[in-house]
Each structure stands twice: as C-alpha cells, then as structure tokens.
C-alpha cells in the first residue's frame with residue numbers, strides 16, 4: 001500500500017474551553033507542576049540488588065482542561081511518574097504541585113482530586129460491573145442516589161449496559177478494562193490520570209472512552225493525563241505530549257509541534273516477504289539505517305531521496321522480495337526516534 005496522505009483522525013476531541021485558534025491549547029491556569037522528580041526502584045535482593053532510576057529529574061507543566069499524554073516505550077518510567085502524581089508512590093526527590101496542593105508533603109490529597117486508573121486493577125474483579133462502578137463512586141464520597149445516577153450514566157455512555165450484571169473476572173480483557181475506566185470516571189474528580197486506559201479494547205470501545213473523556217473536559221474542564229505507548233492514539237487525542245525515555249522527558253509539545261521537528265522528512269516502510277535481499281546494493285545500502293521490527297524496515301529521509309529509492313527498489317530485482325511498502329508523512333514515532341528514543345516498544349495500531 002502506498003499512502004502519502006496523513007492518516008485521518010478517527011476521533012477529534014471537543015476543544016478545551018478557551019482554546020486558541022491554532023492547535024496549541026491556550027495557556028491556562030496550571031493544574032499540575034512537577035519539578036526535578038526523581039524516583040529509584042531497588043531490583044533484586046542482597047548484594048546482587050541494583051538500583052533503577054525510573055524517574056531521573058522530571059519537569060512537567062500541565063494546564064487545567066488539558067488532555068496531556070506521556071508517551072514512551074516499556075520501562076521508560078511513565079507508570080512510576082503517574083503513581084507519584086496519584087499519591088501512591090513517594091518521590092526520592094522533587095516537587096509535585098496539583099491544583100495548588102503540595103502532593104509530596106500531602107499525598108493523601110491526591111485521592112480527593114484525582115480519578116486514577118492504574119495498569120493493573122484487580123480490586124473490583126469479584127463485583128458485577130454496575131456494582132463495581134457504584135462502589136467506586138461511593139468510595140469517592142458520593143451519596144447513594146448520586147452514585148447510582150453516575151453509575152447508570154457512565155454505563156450507558158461507555159456501552160456497558162449488556163454487561164452490567166457480569167462480574168469483572170468473567171469479562172474479556174478489553175471489556176474488563178472498559179469497566180475499570182467506567183469506575184475511574186465516577187466521582188467528579190477535576191483530574192483524571194489513566195495509565196494505558198484502552199489496552200486490549202476494540203476500536204468501538206476506544207472511541208467511547210475518548211468521547212467520554214472529551215465530554216468531561218468540554219463540560220467540566222476536567223484535566224486528563226494519559227499514559228500510552230500507542231503513537232497513533234497520542235497523535236489524535238492529546239493536546240500535548242511529553243515524550244519519556246529512560247526516566248527523562250526528552251521532548252514536550254503538541255503532536256503537531258513535535259512533528260514539525262521532522263517535517264521535511266517522510267517515512268518509508270518496507271515489508272519483506274522473507275529475508276531482506278541484502279546482497280542487492282540498494283537494499284544493503286539501507287540495512288544500517290533501517291529500524292527493523294520483524295520483516296518490517298522503517299526509514300526516515302528527505303522526500304526526494306525516498307522517491308528515488310522507491311524507484312530503484314520497485315524498478316529492480318528487489319521488488320520480487322517486497323511484500324508491501326508505504327510512504328507516509330512522519331508520525332510521533334519518527335519524532336521519538338529522531339530524539340534518540342528506542343522505538344521497539346511503541347505501538348502503532
């Protein structure tokens with residue numbers, strides 16, 4: 001497949017309140033400020049123990065009403081960061097201000113301000129979906145009538161009505177995740193922190209989640225902090241994104257602003273039927289520059305060079321070894337690679 005056009009957005013969020021005309025959210029009142037955050041984990045026991053610097057001096061500024069993302073591969077330090085913001089993990093050093101509160105000194109305040117969805121949430125597994133949502137709402141301080149009203153609304157909103165009476169442990173992975181998102185959305189929290197909320201979900205469920213978050217942002221000014229390693233989602237749903245690698249923020253901007261860093265380039269993807277024919281000079285010349293995932297080679301280069309290369313590949317013997325190729329405008333993944341990030345942990349579907 002050849003595709004020179006940018007992929008269309010599957011879902012566009014409603015604009016945040018007071019958004020500017022360009023795609024850059026207007027600078028609003030601060031929601032969360034992080035300065036110099038350091039958190040280490042000890043791995044192993046005894047003399048063999050090593051220390052992992054999971055967050056290595058993180059600075060962030062998140063505005064109210066913003067949908068802000070943390071993008072990075074496995075082990076980059078995203079969950080460690082959001083668990084500190086949610087008051088579940090104490091930083092070794094640094095400061096976190098959330099809506100004017102010092103969360104390092106008073107981590108217990110986080111649970112009153114934040115609706116948090118962690119990567120693993122098994123606490124609700126034995127409960128039917130409706131009761132899990134209602135219980136979460138009650139735990140977050142809603143009276144019974146309001147908790148039930150929120151339960152019914154969010155179950156409807158996320159299309160969970162047919163599963164309302166099914167215990168979470170009997171659901172598929174994606175359905176279970178959707179039920180956990182439903183629970184996380186209850187309780188009118190001004191800030192939602194969701195760690196890979198759409199993992200395992202089909203496109204319909206994902207769209208329902210993005211719509212629900214967009215609605216809360218548009219109607220209540222809710223601030224949303226999302227963790228993802230899905231570069232496509234990051235492009236479509238986030239106002240701004242911090243690219244995290246090895247415990248550090250290596251870039252932070254709007255998806256458009258980040259992509260401008262590599263705007264003069266295009267991305268060339270080559271999918272080989274079998275082993276790439278590296279004995280052919282044109283292929284051998286690309287081998288060292290390509291990022292390889294299985295039989296897929298990805299390269300970023302100026303548009304003219306890509307056209308010339310494709311001409312040589314498709315006009316010569318290399319064509320017989322080629323299963324598919326694709327020429328596209330750069331994505332956040334290209335930005336990530338250009339910044340020195342490791343691309344193999346990122347998801348593109």
Ligand SMILES: Nc1ncnc2c1ncn2[C@@H]1O[C@H](COP(=O)(O)OP(=O)(O)OP(=O)(O)O)[C@@H](O)[C@H]1O
Pocket residue numbers: 041042043052053054072073074075076077078079080081119229
């Ligand atoms: N409880 C822990 N004990 C020891 N090491 C940990 C612990 N939690 C995280 N780590 C390590 O800290 C680093 C950052 O992990 P973290 O879970 O924050 O990354 P992540 O970006 O959220 O990854 P993923 O996308 O896989 O969820 C990794 O090297 C990880 O192995």
